[in-house]
Amino acid sequence: MVKRSRSDFLAANLPQLQNLIKRDSRSYRDEFLQQWRHYESKLDIFRDKPDADVEQFGELITFISHVTHCYLEDCAAFPQQIVDLLSTHYQILEPDLRRTMVQALVLLRNKDLITTTSLLSLFFTLFRAKDKQLRSLLHNHIVNDIKSANAKSKNNKLNKTLQNFMYTMLKDSNEIAAKKSLEVMIDLYGKNVWHDAKTVNVIAEACFSPSIKLCAPALHFFLGTNDKKDDEDDSDVDVPNLESMKHMMHVNKKKKSKKNALDKAMATVKRKERSRARAEIFNFSALHLLNDPQGFAEKLFSRLKHTTSTNSFRFEVRLQMMNLVSRLIGVHKLILLGFYEYLISFLKPHQREVTAILAYAAQSSHELVPPDALALVVQAIADNFVWNNVSSEVVTAGLNGLREICARCPLAMSETLLQSLIEDYKNTREKGPMNAARSLLGLYREVNPEMLRKKDRGKSATVNLKDFKPAQYGEVKAEDLLDGADLLQPRVKTVKKEGAAAQEDGWEGWEEAGSDDDEEAESEDEDEGWEDAVSGEAATEKGQEGWEGWEEASLDGEEVASSSEDEDEAEEVKVETTTVVTEEVEEEVVEKSAIPSPAKKQKLGLAAEKIFTDEDFRKLKKIQQIKAAERLSGLPSSTADEDLDLDSEPDSDEDEGNADVVDVSRIMKGIKRKDDYEARLASIKDGREGKEYGSRKGKDERSSKTNREKSKKTKAFMMMVHKKSVVGKAKRSLRDKQKVLRAHIKKQKSGK
Structure with a gap:
């Protein structure tokens, strides 16, 4: 058996060679060059025949991408080669090899060996590939890369380039690529990376796309932006239990690994505490960043009418378009009269999702809409929902819808219709219609009690009817101070001093400043001179004497006007002095008129001197609740001297929230449907929790006996x-x- 050399073994084991090169790149340069030549030969073969020996070629790409930073001069052309291969052959490449190339480029981008612009433009093009896993990989990398590029400061140059490229991608013929580009922009907006008007207006263009795959996410973006929160990177990380880890460290054998795990867990807990304590970043809603809300609403409403007539979109998408148009009208106070005529055809009890449509009708109402336009909607709701041949749930929904519309535009309701609705349903047997009618009655007791009959106005509205003036169409009432702000001012107890006639004039401090009797007498002469100068000619002479005395004192004994001088000179001095005194008095009057009067300053009180905090507004809300309760109960209003529990939490209002958005729960309020058998059984079991059933015989001394024992x-x-x-x-x-x-x-x- 022939023994293999070390170089042959490393050539066959690329992961081990990769590890050795990262440790000592100089010693293994020859082995790397051998693999580089092998890669170049495979590259030439691949260009001629892309489906030849794909597995080995992918291993070489992965190996070189991990060690490229060690041999930058030798691998200078490697990133561009992979980019060219993907841009040219991405449609015909095998999914595994294509994914391997993308991961290699991601690794090179993380090592800053390839620019963001060239790589992301390629990745947006790869969205056209029919590979769901690849598109998910590309989406995650694009979002994270742009987020990291804007982490320390906004990279405006990169953002502008990519936004322009994405705007062209939204018009791409491939729906999947356009949709993924739109999802990237929405995700970046949700993470506060691209939170500007340009991004919002690019997404707004997708609302008019002929493809429903683009239109539906864009509509959902504008309708659900307020509910979407920025997900932090560690949001899915569970907080470790430090107590159990400390107990394990105490009981078990102490090891360095366990100590490191404890330190890591402690760092995680501290990081999450810092993130919770971090101040919240205020983000404008996407609806407020639109360049032309009126034009956008008109264009979207035109498309809504077209899709309704042609039935090209699903009803759910048309409902979202209807919701967005109504929200635009309510937020920006737009005038779109055709929208109300469009809604009338849907305001019928048998209409699908009619409660949501009632909410949209109320959502699109505001005080600047002409009452004639909304009067048609109000009359349609009253005719179709509020009459005897429908169920109580329908009547309740109709009255609640009318209440929400009239709360935003009280002039839309006619006096005859209002009195008829209240008279028919305020004392009905059904609780839902009765409560809805009484809520409508309570609304008009506040906004316009003149429209009610005398018996329906209530005590507080009848008492205040003399000073009440109903608001007219387009009228805006500007308040100069906050209601209840005077009650936030702390009470100051004043101490009266004896003989304080000067205190009432506000001169007590000035009198105390003088220490000598001569100075006090001199000041009295000055006051007499001022008063006489203002009163008339006879008093002018006294004023002259007072001013002459002042001049003599100031000149240290020099005589200004002696008795030996001629009478003509004395007359000239008198005239000049009188003129000076009169001019100074006029200047003082002008200065005092520029200063707010004490009564006005006292009226403004604390509101003119202090900037209110959230705590102050919370107390003001509590005061307003107390005042409203006093008006309803007919009790006398509280004053600043009374002890109000301002530090207690204000009562929670279930309808509190965004006033521009009308929730369907407001329309369905008061409607109670019968529960099914499972729901009733569950409520019975919940009611039995914590209670004991059965005989208490023998459990206590006073337990009862059976009839047989008694007999x-x-x-x-x-x-x-x-x-x-x-x-x-x-x-x-x-x-x-x-x-x-x-x-x-x-x-x-x-x-x-």
């Missing part, structure tokens, strides 16, 4: 003489008495 000792015979068992004993026949006696004897014997 033996406690009851007299005359109380039982007319009992059926006693009467029956007396009337027994002889044979029956024998049977009872024999049975008794037999029982006694068996007992012995």
